[in-house]
Amino acid sequence: xxxxxxxxxxxxxxxxxxxxxxxxxxxxxxxxxxxxxxxxxxxxxxxxxxxxxxxxxxxxxxxxxxxxxxxxxxxxxxxxxxxxxxxxxxxxxxxxxxxxxxxxxxxxxxxxxxxxxxxxxxxxxxxxxxxxxxxxxxxxxxxxxxxxxxxxxxxxxxxxxxxxxxxxxxxxxxxxxxxxxxxxxxxxxxxxxxxxxxxxxxxxxxxxxxxxxxxxxxxxxxxxxxxxxxxxxxxxxxxxxxxxxxxxxxxxxxxxxxx
Amino acid sequence: xxxxxxxxxxxxxxxxxxxxxxxxxxxxxxxxxxxxxxxxxxxxxxxxxxxxxxxxxxxxxxxxxxxxxxxxxxxxxxxxxxxxxxxxxxxxxxxxxxxxxxxxxxxxxxxxxxxxxxxxxxxxxxxxxxxxxxxxxxxxxxxxxxxxxxxxxxxxxxxxxxxxxxxxxxxxxxxxxxxxxxxxxxxxxxxxxxxxxxxxxxxxxxxxxxxxxxxxxxxxxxxxxxxxxxxxxxxxxxxxxxxxxxxxxxxxxxxxxxxxxxxxxxxxxxxxxxxxxxxxxxxxxxxxxxxxxxxxxxxxxxxxxxxxxxxxxxxxxxxxxxxxxxxxxxxxxxxxxxxxxxxxxxxxxxxxxxxxxxxxxxxxxxxxxxxxxxxxxxxxxxxxxxxxxxxxxxxxxxxxxxxxxxx
Numbered sequence: 001x002x003x004x005x006x007x008x009x010x011x012x013x014x015x016x017x018x019x020x021x022x023x024x025x026x027x028x029x030x031x032x033x034x035x036x037x038x039x040x041x042x043x044x045x046x047x048x049x050x051x052x053x054x055x056x057x058x059x060x061x062x063x064x065x066x067x068x069x070x071x072x073x074x075x076x077x078x079x080x081x082x083x084x085x086x087x088x089x090x091x092x093x094x095x096x097x098x099x100x101x102x103x104x105x106x107x108x109x110x111x112x113x114x115x116x117x118x119x120x121x122x123x124x125x126x127x128x129x130x131x132x133x134x135x136x137x138x139x140x141x142x143x144x145x146x147x148x149x150x151x152x153x154x155x156x157x158x159x160x161x162x163x164x165x166x167x168x169x170x171x172x173x174x175x176x177x178x179x180x181x182x183x184x185x186x187x188x189x190x191x192x193x194x195x196x197x198x199x200x201x202x203x204x205x206x207x208x209x210x211x212x213x214x215x216x217x218x219x220x221x222x223x224x225x226x227x228x229x230x231x232x233x234x235x236x237x238x239x240x241x242x243x244x245x246x247x248x249x250x251x252x253x254x255x256x257x258x259x
Numbered sequence: 260x261x262x263x264x265x266x267x268x269x270x271x272x273x274x275x276x277x278x279x280x281x282x283x284x285x286x287x288x289x290x291x292x293x294x295x296x297x298x299x300x301x302x303x304x305x306x307x308x309x310x311x312x313x314x315x316x317x318x319x320x321x322x323x324x325x326x327x328x329x330x331x332x333x334x335x336x337x338x339x340x341x342x343x344x345x346x347x348x349x350x351x352x353x354x355x356x357x358x359x360x361x362x363x364x365x366x367x368x369x370x371x372x373x374x375x376x377x378x379x380x381x382x383x384x385x386x387x388x389x390x391x392x393x394x395x396x397x398x399x400x401x402x403x404x405x406x407x408x409x410x411x412x413x414x415x416x417x418x419x420x421x422x423x424x425x426x427x428x429x430x431x432x433x434x435x436x437x438x439x440x441x442x443x444x445x446x447x448x449x450x451x452x453x454x455x456x457x458x459x460x461x462x463x464x465x466x467x468x469x470x471x472x473x474x475x476x477x478x479x480x481x482x483x484x485x486x487x488x489x490x491x492x493x494x495x496x497x498x499x500x501x502x503x504x505x506x507x508x509x510x511x512x513x514x515x516x517x518x519x520x521x522x523x524x525x526x527x528x529x530x531x532x533x534x535x536x537x538x539x540x541x542x543x544x545x546x547x548x549x550x551x552x553x554x555x556x557x558x559x560x561x562x563x564x565x566x567x568x569x570x571x572x573x574x575x576x577x578x579x580x581x582x583x584x585x586x587x588x589x590x591x592x593x594x595x596x597x598x599x600x601x602x603x604x605x606x607x608x609x610x611x612x613x614x615x616x617x618x619x620x621x622x623x624x625x626x627x628x629x630x631x632x633x634x635x636x637x638x639x640x641x642x643x644x645x646x647x648x649x650x651x652x653x654x655x656x657x658x659x660x661x662x663x664x665x666x
Contacts (some may be wrong), residue, residue, distance in 0.1 A: 017356075027361070094356075097328075099349065099373055099374070100349070
């Protein structure tokens with residue numbers, strides 16, 4: 001619990017660093033903030049064309065654009081969040097070698113821009129809801145706990161990958177491959193219901209399944225997240241975060257030497 | 260007496276010369292290879308009392324920076340323990356965390372926060388910081404548009420306004436123009452006089468003497484001497500002078516990749532009447548350096564630095580800056596540099612020599628040679644000022660004019 005107090009002491013530095021990450025992206029950029037919306041929107045259009053015209057993918061009777069967008073958003077946060085978290089320690093080598101700040105802060109701070117993007121592009125989702133006549137429900141309040149769970153999951157995986165990446169840059173390369181596989185092993189462009197029952201015992205071990213399917217449930221279907229799947233995700237989160245912190249605490253003293 | 264501000268207790272730090280992967284395995288308890296390790300600090304212990312200003316001196320590679328890194332918690336000691344009582348601000352670099360795309364204003368807040376200042380604190384001292392840096396007009400311009408001088412001034416200004424109990428500084432004074440350096444020294448002096456604890460690494464013996472109450476001399480990771488500034492600095496300078504008396508072939512404390520090695524160095528004075536071993540205050544100085552390369556070298560650049568033991572560099576001679584050689588130096592040979600009139604005040608001087616092979620440092624010998632400037636030979640000055648008053652000599656003409664009283 002010593003670390004919790006230390007994090008509190010460094011909260012202002014963390015806020016400033018997070019603000020820096022967000023500000024820097026929009027400097028010397030013509031379209032600036034618009035990019036955060038252009039990206040998921042164009043992916044949505046692309047996926048809709050492919051999975052409704054080229055392939056007939058079931059979307060449980062919902063309009064495909066909103067069906068995919070409801071999960072494309074949290075998936076975008078998941079993949080960019082993981083990429084940024086993994087390289088956060090290496091990217092801040094200059095600071096780490098010259099100043100002491102609890103190093104976990106760099107991992108947390110690296111998520112500021114993707115989370116900001118995520119919140120901004122949910123505005124588009126509200127527009128899509130109006131367009132496709134999807135009525136808001138109270139279940140949508142699950143959005144916030146789901147977001148919290150997703151950020152914790154990214155941190156849990158990110159802390160392991162960031163630590164390995166400080167020693168071996170292979171972690172970044174491996175992550176690219178991992179994310180591609182992960183995309184197909186998660187109900188993003190297809191509904192969870194289309195996963196064959198005999199695959200389910202393995203499929204559900206994927207910690208992202210509960211969260212991504214949860215987002216679709218609460219944003220689109222108006223039903224709460226699946227409790228069993230969420231329990232698996234939460235189990236992963238606790239294991240990854242605690243184990244990751246232990247590993248990180250042992251390794252961080254060497255970061256300045258090996259970076 | 261209360262608790263000391265800093266306690267360093269039998270500190271050891273090991274580095275690996277090759278890529279640091281063995282460290283990852285050591286986290287999991289695997290045995291490390293020992294053939295490529297070296298110890299940057301070997302059993303260093305000391306205490307600093309609150310309000311004390313400790314100067315840390317020693318040649319390059321003696322472990323000074325490693326010590327500061329451990330005290331700033333940037334890296335962990337391999338063995339031993341440190342205890343720091345109070346808030347610490349460490350400046351191992353000027354402008355840590357500065358982002359080129361952010362404006363001066365944004366960077367002040369960012370840098371201040373990273374160095375441990377609260378937002379309210381920064382806001383309160385913002386105007387002071389800007390005034391100290393002297394970049395008022397450009398405060399809302401991205402710092403990548405700054406000149407390097409402006410950048411450094413702004414960065415130091417932030418650091419200088421941190422109010423912490425303990426201040427750790429690494430040679431940051433080596434940047435900026437003379438006026439700004441004086442400003443920085445003044446700021447540090449006032450920090451020390453306000454009762455803050457200061458740990459300060461520098462090669463500038465004059466600054467160490469002026470600021471520090473005690474000095475700690477490190478060499479090759481070990482404490483040579485720790486005590487009051489005058490005696491430690493005095494012995495350090497003596498040691499440097501003694502080093503100069505050792506023949507070049509005995510010197511193993513060299514830096515560089517070794518692709519070229521110095522074999523000899525001589526310094527003599529050149530007068531209109533011919534060369535002489537002693538050097539007069541206005542003589543030209545001729546430095547001859549013998550060298551040998553292990554194989555045909557690339558473009559060689561020779562550099563010589565002539566300086567005062569206490570105050571540091573006087574002249575910097577650079578074969579490249581001076582236009583290079585008419586014929587490129589061979590694999591083995593002697594290069595000679597002949598300067599203009601020395602104009603150095605009487606007293607001892609050291610000579611560092613270095614050679615770069617295709618931009619890579621091949622060899623560097625600190626205190627490779629010394630010479631004493633004789634109080635003679637400078638026409639037009641009857642008495643030459645002693646070294647403690649001035650380093651340079653200059654011809655001068657004085658005139659006086661009577662002021663006419665009005666009326």
